[in-house]
Structures are given as C-alpha cells and as structure tokens.
Amino acid sequence: MEGDSGRMTVPIRVLVAKPGLDGHDRGAKVIARALRDAGMEVIYTGLRQTPEMIVNAALQEDVQVIGLSILSGAHNAIIPRVMDLLREKEMTDVKVVVGGIIPDEDARALEQQGVTRVFQPGASLDSIVACVREAAGRQ
C-alpha cells in the first residue's frame, strides 16, 4: 500500500478479465483480491469475455492495466487479438499483463507482441502487484 495511498495519489485502475471459454477463475479472483488489497481499483469482468468485450471494458473503465488469466491453451489465438484491438483503438498506453498455463516459448512470443509480462504458474502475488504498479507508471 505504501506507494499509492501514502502519497494520496489516484489509485491505479486495473481490469481483470477471463478471456475465452475457460471457467477456471481461481487465479483471476486471487489476483483481483491481491491487487485490491494493494490499494488498486479492480474491475473484474467475470467469465467468457471476447477480446472485443475486454478492450471495450478497458476503454469505458479507463484502466491503465489489463490483466488476463487464461489456462485453456487458447492464449496464442486470443491474446494477439486483444493486442490488435488495442492498437486499432489507439489504446497502446494500456498495458497488458497475462497469467496462466503458458509455455516458455509462447510467453516469449506474446511479450514480443507487446504484452508487458507473462506470469507462469507459481508467480508470487508480490511480483504481480509490483509489475502492475510499474506498468501503470508507478514504482
């Protein structure tokens, strides 16, 4: 909490979304709680969001960061689409952080396509909170 609330700055706004058909929302919910406990404003979209729905929600909610949780193996199809839509809508200042069952090779490819960071299983909440804070331009 020290970084944000201590200086009375506007809280970081984060959209946490579950794209695709995957319903395993344990991770997304844990991350949403952790970001909220770290003083951020978290908008959780719930399940089965298309890339279009996610990008529209990010626009309307005026978030600095989008967190995507995906465990179904469909990341290579879905995440590039989110990145394309952000470019189309000139929203490249919105950073995308991804977490899930994502093999190394795919993680590197996604980061090359503009994803700020891919978190694989076992990542600590502290490291995720720190990454979101940094992505939002707060150290």
Place this chain on the structure above:
Amino acid sequence: MFPPPAGQFPYTRGIHETMYRGRLWTMRQFSGFSTPEETNARYRRLLEAGQTGLSVAFDLPTLMGYDADHPLSFGEVGKCGAPISSLEDIEALFHAIPLDRITVSMTINSPAAVIWAMYLVAAEKQGADVSLLSGTLQNDILKEYIAQKEYIFPPRPSMRLVTDTIEFATRHTPRFNPLSVSGYHIREAGSTAVQELAFTIRDGLEYVDWALERGLGIDEFAPRLSFFFNAHSDFFEEIAKYRAARQLWATLMRDRYGATDERSMRLRFHAQTAGSSLTWQQPYNNVVRTTLQAMAAVLGGAQSLHTNSLDEAFALPTEQAATLALRTQQVIAYESGITATPDPFGGSYFVENLTSELDAGAREYIAKIDSMGGMIPAIEQGYPQAEIAKASYADQLKTESGEKVVVGVNKFVSQDTGSPLEILQMDRQAESRQCEKLRVLRASRSNEAVARTLGALVRAAEGAENLMPLLLDAVRAYATLGEICAALKEVFGTWRETPAV
C-alpha cells in the same frame, strides 16, 4: 472410536470386506486432445500399456456445447481435450475400442445428456448390447455453478436434464453410472478438505431429492450414483476425508432417505491427484507429490484413480509423462504392499479423530445449506462460491508468507529457472480439420431429419417428458452438439453468474 470392519455399515473402513485383495482399483487416466482420431490412437496405446479403463477429456467448446466451427470456439478446439461436435466424432474417438468390454468415464457436464446419447448410439452401431454397457458420466452440474463454471443452462433445467439421465439409466442401462458427484473441482478451485467433502455430499443429496421427486425409488437409482474426490497433499487429512465421506453418505442414505439396499449406502469413488498442487518450478518434484497423493487415495479406499503427469503445470501431458503417471499407480499397486489389507490406518487415534472432525465439519455445512433451502438457493446466493474464494485467497496468502511451504517455490528454490521438460506440441491444423469435417457433415446428412428431430426436442423440452429418447433421435440424425444445445437454449435460456471477487 474403532469403526466396524470394511464391508460393514457405515463403511468407514471401505465398501468391500477384502478391498484390494479382492480386486485392485481401476487405473483410469484422463486424456483427450487435438482431434478424435489422435485421441483414439493415444487411448489404444494406453490400453496396450496396461491401463484398465478409459476416461475422456473433452475440449472447452464441447464442454460448453459449441461446435468446433462456432466463433466462440476459435483457438480452443482440441486444446484441453478431444473435440466432439457430432456422432461422427464419437465414432472416431472409440474406433476399434469395444465399448461392451471397456468401461469409459466421460468428463462432461452441461451437455452430458447429449454426449451420452452420442455414446449410446456409437456403442449400438458397434453392435454392443446397450443394456450391458458400463461406465460413468460425470454429469455433475451443481459443482459447475459452484466451482468449475462450465455451465450453459440455468440450474433448474440443468437439474432436469441430469434427472432425465438418471431415470433413463435406471430403466435402460442399469450398469452405467449416470452421475459422478464431484468434489475434485471444488478443491481445485481452492476449497478446504472439509468444504470439498461437505459441498460434494450436499450436491449428492440434491440429486437424490430430484430423482425421488421424479418418482424413482431410492434403492432403484442410488446404487448407481458414484463420487469423485481430489487426492491432495495433506496425507492423513485426505485419508480421513474418504473415510468420512463413506460414513456420511451411508448414514444419510439410511437415515434421511430410508434406503435399505446396502448398495445405496456404499459410496464408491474415483480419485485424481491434485493438479493445482503441481508446480512449474522444479517439475520433477511433481512425481513425488503425485505418488504421495495417490497413496493417500489408495489408503483411503478409492475404486478408481487418475494420477497426474509431472508436466501439467506447463501443458497437456506428453505420452512419456502420461506413461510415468500410470507406472506410479502400478508401482503402488504391485510393489508397495499397501494393498494387503483394507484401511491400514483404521484404529489410529490420529486418523480416527481426523475422520470424526471432518464428518462433524461437513455436517455443519450440510445443515447450513439445508437451512438455505438446498443447494440451488445456496448457489443462487453465491454461498459455496464465496466460501471457496475465501479459502483460496487465505491459502495463497499462506504460501506468500511462507507459512505454507511449497518445495521449489517458496523454499529450497533453485536458481535454474527455464523448463527442462519436453512439452506436448499440439497439432495446429486440428481446428481447421474439425471445421472441415463439420462442413462436409452438414452437406451430406439429411437436414430435413435434423430439423424434424430438433423440432421434436424443443416441443418435448417445453413439457416435462424425459428428453433422452429425443436426444437419441437427434444424435442418430447427426444433429450436432451445437445445434442440439442451441435448440435447448431456446426453451431453457442460459445462465450467467454475477462476477464477484
């Protein structure tokens, strides 16, 4: 303190007098990926390697009732299971596997009645006597609303479909288990052991209530109900959990429902080791975790078991990893001597006491859900969901603080990151091949027969009759899963949960 021997009410110590001395558990490895054809080839190799039953994993579009060529299936086809859009796919899945001799478990829930209809027709086309088929349909929709979230229709019409399958199985496939009441996913979603036990048993009671309401007699259908529990890492707690589950179910069946057939009171269960306990760091440690968890399931008297592969925090297992997982069970079964006596920990002060504590904890939850009017109102109020989310966050915070040790993750961490494992590479053409098969099917089948059978299904769904015969007709006409589910959605509507953190 010391419960009666195995094979005697309340079956705390096991449902059979001799347990594994009489017969080993079924080694049933869950698998499916890419296409029905590729999955079929993996099944045939697993059977050659000594696996004794099949367990089908379906991909997400199938689990959600979408055909492979639906826009929402984009990127998901064949990724975490076999894609099944029509009878044609089920026929390919079981090609050259005699369904009258192999028992098949199918992990399918919202569209379970449709997939089961496809399975029955495929078996019939192989020449099998459908009344002698044996296997298990997961078909546990309640835990979908609670934990795994693969739901299509709202709870009540979904419960009607489940009850239709129970009624149909009771009348036509008396050796088939139409329902496997599942705690596995509840635990994977982050619940405690007592929550897994309580919500699963309470779900079981809900299904019983619906079947009784339908007019079935308790001892007509209850012997075919089966269960599915997680095998997690707390060794003794897990053993105690299975013991508590058996005594709880037996007592509830006798006292709450007046069951008199012992088979109605005997809780049979499948176990799977805990996927969520497997780590991406130092993945070889996962073999050890899985071994301990599998031992707990065996010491707890499981009827069938799936052991996870070491690479599951990365992707679906490679064939080599899946074989090692099967070998793990075989070593326990044939080398360890654990099978020599039922319930070896029976009478241990610690295990007996843990069993009583879990039993009492579960009864408290069951009473609470009863007071809410049953599991459906509890789900509608988000009660089990919130209890699990609370437990899961608390568990994560304990891992973060180091209070809970995860070897290789928050203690004994090694510098070497990077994955040393070979990862299963998916056939990137699978999705387009499945879509092409569907295009050909839609052009070659009688679309008039499809429209006629779907029309009849919709009319029946508006009434109260059992939908299984109508689903069998639609499937025989090669109506697709997506078409059938779309027809049912017209009548039943769909379900969407309120997102809550």
